[in-house]
Amino acid sequence: xxxxxxxxxxxxxxxxxxxxxxxxxxxxxxxxxxxxxxxxxxxxxxxxxxxxxxxxxxxxxxxxxxxxxxxxxxxxxxxxxxxxxxxxxxxxxxxxxxxxxxxxxxxxxxxxxxxxxxxxxxxxxxxxxxxxxxxxxxxxxxxxxxxxxxxxxxxxxxxxxxxxxxxxxxxxxxxxxxxxxxxxxxxxxxxxxxxxxxxxxxxxxxxxxxxxxxxxxxxxxx
Numbered sequence: 157x158x159x160x161x162x163x164x165x166x167x168x169x170x171x172x173x174x175x176x177x178x179x180x181x182x183x184x185x186x187x188x189x190x191x192x193x194x195x196x197x198x199x200x201x202x203x204x205x206x207x208x209x210x211x212x213x214x215x216x217x218x219x220x221x222x223x224x225x226x227x228x229x230x231x232x233x234x235x236x237x238x239x240x241x242x243x244x245x246x247x248x249x250x251x252x253x254x255x256x257x258x259x260x261x262x263x264x265x266x267x268x269x270x271x272x273x274x275x276x277x278x279x280x281x282x283x284x285x286x287x288x289x290x291x292x293x294x295x296x297x298x299x300x301x302x303x304x305x306x307x308x309x310x311x312x313x314x315x316x317x318x319x320x321x322x323x324x325x326x327x328x329x330x331x332x333x334x335x336x337x338x339x340x341x342x343x344x345x346x347x348x349x350x351x352x353x354x355x356x357x358x359x360x361x362x363x364x365x366x367x368x369x370x371x372x373x374x375x376x377x378x
Contacts, residue, residue: 178239183201187200190255336376342359
């Protein structure tokens with residue numbers, strides 16, 4: 157279920173309603189005293205308040221707008237002037253001629269101010285362009301570094317080969333097929349457990365055979 161909005165009294169809002177009602181009444185009384193009777197006397201407070209609100213909204217969008225400040229001051233002077241005029245400084249029963257002229261000319265002034273505020277565009281800050289990487293000029297070629305000359309290493313003097321002593325080659329011992337099959341199982345098990353191929357010393361220790369026979373078996377496993 158949606159939460160219900162609870163209306164709470166706000167001192168600022170109450171004060172604004174009171175001030176607006178009093179200013180509205182003073183403007184009505186001043187317009188009626190200046191010869192604007194009937195519905196025309198009620199239209200003057202609405203016109204002043206609308207111009208004041210339009211200028212304030214323009215100021216919220218652009219604080220540096222001289223046009224908005226000018227028409228905000230005009231509307232504020234009209235509202236404040238009506239409050240002061242009805243305080244006894246002027247004879248409302250016999251208003252002066254300049255007051256009658258000002259009240260009669262107010263609709264045209266308010267229309268001009270509202271039109272200018274509504275149809276004058278607010279300047280927006282330009283968006284900076286994105287930085288672009290300059291493309292290299294094909295005509296400008298980067299200098300290539302000079303090629304280094306290949307320096308040949310000095311030739312080493314080869315020592316005269318000594319004659320190898322002739323050693324009698326031992327004949328490779330015969331390996332039974334059953335022993336080779338058993339050696340393959342041992343090598344496969346070693347490969348599975350350690351992940352590396354079995355070496356000759358490990359094979360010899362696992363099989364318990366002489367070194368020459370282990371070399372002959374390892375040669376057949378490769």
